[in-house]
Amino acid sequence: MVRWAIAATWPFGQMAVEVGSRLLASGVMGIDAVEEAVRAVELDPSIDSVGVGGIPNIEGEVQLDAALMRGRDLAVGAVAGVKGFSSPVGIARLVLEKTPHHLLVGEGAERYADAHGLERSQLLTQSSLEAWQKRREQLAQASSSPEVPGSHDTIGVVALDQRGGITAGTSTSGLAMKLPGRVGDSPLVGSGFYADDLAGAAVATGCGELIMRGCLSYAIVDLMRSGASPQEACGDALGGLVRRLEKDLPVRSATEDMTKMAVLAIDGEGNVGAAANHAEFDYAYCTSKEGKLHLVRASIIN
Numbered sequence: 001m002v003r004w005a006i007a008a009t010w011p012f013g014q015m016a017v018e019v020g021s022r023l024l025a026s027g028v029m030g031i032d033a034v035e036e037a038v039r040a041v042e043l044d045p046s047i048d049s050v051g052v053g054g055i056p057n058i059e060g061e062v063q064l065d066a067a068l069m070r071g072r073d074l075a076v077g078a079v080a081g082v083k084g085f086s087s088p089v090g091i092a093r094l095v096l097e098k099t100p101h102h103l104l105v106g107e108g109a110e111r112y113a114d115a116h117g118l119e120r121s122q123l124l125t126q127s128s129l130e131a132w133q134k135r136r137e138q139l140a141q142a143s144s145s146p147e148v149p150g151s152h153d154t155i156g157v158v159a160l161d162q163r164g165g166i167t168a169g170t171s172t173s174g175l176a177m178k179l180p181g182r183v184g185d186s187p188l189v190g191s192g193f194y195a196d197d198l199a200g201a202a203v204a205t206g207c208g209e210l211i212m213r214g215c216l217s218y219a220i221v222d223l224m225r226s227g228a229s230p231q232e233a234c235g236d237a238l239g240g241l242v243r244r245l246e247k248d249l250p251v252r253s254a255t256e257d258m259t260k261m262a263v264l265a266i267d268g269e270g271n272v273g274a275a276a277n278h279a280e281f282d283y284a285y286c287t288s289k290e291g292k293l294h295l296v297r298a299s300i301i302n
């Protein structure tokens, strides 16, 4: 029997899984393990799509989105468009624990973090500034349908703890060169994340504008509730959304990158599944049964 399990998006998810599995093995609650797992990625300046060193918006400012959901009571804490704090998932945790609300945005979230003594910090690094300057030059040179390289990713973590608690967490700087105030799927309950102890948890990464059209994470958890495995639920929910949007992909003037989506899920037995509509989605996972970290390429939906 699996006592605990944790999975995280992208190769940088390995760091999250390492931190989270140590905590889960020691018996801490899933929400603490997931928060720390997400924070490890947020604080690493070499990961250019999350937290410190994240991708700036079109005005050169790093605006972050993050969330946590506790499957025991469906409690949610999320923040969006937050500037100047290295660990937005920490603010999301405060929102979950200490407010009657689920989502705080922008200045309100920043003031709330100040009031709870979280330290302000510089998010723009030399390399995120240089990458932003390069993108700005490329955009200025491109005539129509500009490709914006370097794009985006989200750390998404799902976990089962030793008490049977299921948690989901996310954190991202969102799309490169986004408009100030743009919010993706990652802090939106049901779209970028969902967790229910009675069914499982899911997180999403990729083009938030598409993911939110299908409330993908909720759709996956709902399929698991009806008996689907995490793998079946990920494939069916993502496949259904892609088929529904087929004639609209790529959307408007979006680039090919803006058609990409990937999902990751876990159930109450610690089974993990994932799916993507492209060939580049790797995820990391570890369970108490094997005790060793795996990095796996997700299956592509057909």
Ligand code: ASP
Binding pocket: 152, 153, 154, 172, 173, 174, 175, 183, 184, 185, 186, 204, 205, 206, 207, 208, 209
């Ligand atoms: N889903 C994120 C967003 O749209 C970006 C990503 O995961 O690639 O903000």
